[in-house]
Amino acid sequence: MLENFFLLVFLGLGGSAVAGSVKVINQGNEALVERLGSYNKKLEPGLNFVVPFVDKIVYQGTIREKVLDIPPQKCITRDNVGIEVDAVVYWRIVDMEKAWYKVEDLQSAMVNLVLTQIRSEMGQLELDETFTARAQINELLLRDLDVATDPWGVKVTRVELRDIIPSQAVRESMELQMSAERRRRAAILNSEGEREAAVNSARGKAEAQILDAEARQKSVILQAEAEQKALILKAQAERQQQVLKAQAIAESADIIAQKIDANHTTHQALEVLFALGYLDMGSIIGKSDSSKVMFIDPRTIPATLEGIRSIVGNNQDSTNG
Numbered sequence: 001m002l003e004n005f006f007l008l009v010f011l012g013l014g015g016s017a018v019a020g021s022v023k024v025i026n027q028g029n030e031a032l033v034e035r036l037g038s039y040n041k042k043l044e045p046g047l048n049f050v051v052p053f054v055d056k057i058v059y060q061g062t063i064r065e066k067v068l069d070i071p072p073q074k075c076i077t078r079d080n081v082g083i084e085v086d087a088v089v090y091w092r093i094v095d096m097e098k099a100w101y102k103v104e105d106l107q108s109a110m111v112n113l114v115l116t117q118i119r120s121e122m123g124q125l126e127l128d129e130t131f132t133a134r135a136q137i138n139e140l141l142l143r144d145l146d147v148a149t150d151p152w153g154v155k156v157t158r159v160e161l162r163d164i165i166p167s168q169a170v171r172e173s174m175e176l177q178m179s180a181e182r183r184r185r186a187a188i189l190n191s192e193g194e195r196e197a198a199v200n201s202a203r204g205k206a207e208a209q210i211l212d213a214e215a216r217q218k219s220v221i222l223q224a225e226a227e228q229k230a231l232i233l234k235a236q237a238e239r240q241q242q243v244l245k246a247q248a249i250a251e252s253a254d255i256i257a258q259k260i261d262a263n264h265t266t267h268q269a270l271e272v273l274f275a276l277g278y279l280d281m282g283s284i285i286g287k288s289d290s291s292k293v294m295f296i297d298p299r300t301i302p303a304t305l306e307g308i309r310s311i312v313g314n315n316q317d318s319t320n321g
Contacts, residue, residue: 023048023057030096031060042096059100065092065157068107072163073115075122077130084165085118089145095153103152110149114159117144130164137161 024047025031031043035055043050043057050057068089075083091110093099103109121137121144122130130137141159149156166174 021049021052023050025060028064029060029062031057032096032100034058039097039101059096061093061096061099063093063096065090068110068114070111070114070118072165073118075119077122077125077127079126081127081170082167083122083127083130083170084163085122086162087114087118087141088160088162089114089156090158091149091154091156093153094155098151098153106152106154109152110154113148114141114145117141117148118161127166127170134161134164 023031023043025043025045027045029045031048033040033043033050033055035051040055043060068091070087070089072084072086075085077083089110093106099106118141121140125133125137138159138161141161142156145156145159
């Protein structure tokens with residue numbers, strides 16, 4: 001009876017030992033095993049075996065990326081302005097042994113390290129630079145934290161500053177500054193608009209005056225050319241008229257000369273024609289614009305006719321001779 005009892009105890013302890021020697025690690029996790037108080041090995045994802053009552057799993061954690069939320073932290077900028085800054089840090093464990101044995105309470109150490117680095121970086125910048133250089137600040141924090149956490153077996157993959165909040169007094173001052181800046185820009189834009197409008201108006205007036213002067217110049221030139229052409233045409237017409245008149249006179253003189261040669265009694269008719277021509281010339285002179293009054297003594301007409309008769313007679317004698 002006693003032997004059976006010991007056998008059952010042995011079988012129970014053996015089964016418990018066999019069950020305790022089998023360890024299953026999930027994907028994405030790792031475990032650290034100590035043997036008799038000292039580090040022995042690391043268990044990978046899957047089925048693993050340990051020595052019962054000798055080996056002990058002291059730590060099991062994930063190697064997947066984790067998010068560390070950094071609470072708002074008060075900082076002082078280089079120009080002595082108080083601000084509150086919070087951030088988010090993305091990190092993961094790359095060496096489980098270092099993360100467990102090199103630092104105690106890894107997450108708390110990470111938070112304090114990030115806060116220290118944020119204060120240091122913000123203290124090197126002025127307030128305006130903290131808003132405009134956020135990307136550069138993120139890169140500097142990522143580089144510094146990655147170097148500082150490397151001995152802990154930690155890889156920092158990303159750092160993002162979420163909010164940069166100045167104090168209430170600083171925010172009010174910034175609002176006043178922005179309001180003044182907006183008014184200044186509005187005044188500048190308004191003055192630039194008025195200047196452009198004035199320039200455009202003056203330019204339009206100048207162009208209009210230039211176009212008007214060019215139009216008047218062209219009009220004067222065209223009018224002068226028209227007057228010149230009219231004078232030329234008038235002179236040509238008068239010359240042609242004089243030529244035709246001279247030709248007519250010449251032809252008339254030839255006809256008269258032929259008649260005189262043919263008939264000697266025609267000199268009396270010629271005297272009458274000269275007298276009529278003389279009278280006609282007086283009528284033309286009277287119609288001229290430069291002549292207002294013309295005096296003709298009727299008693300001189302017979303003497304004039306007699307003079308013409310003597311001229312014709314002389315011409316006739318010279319012709320007969």
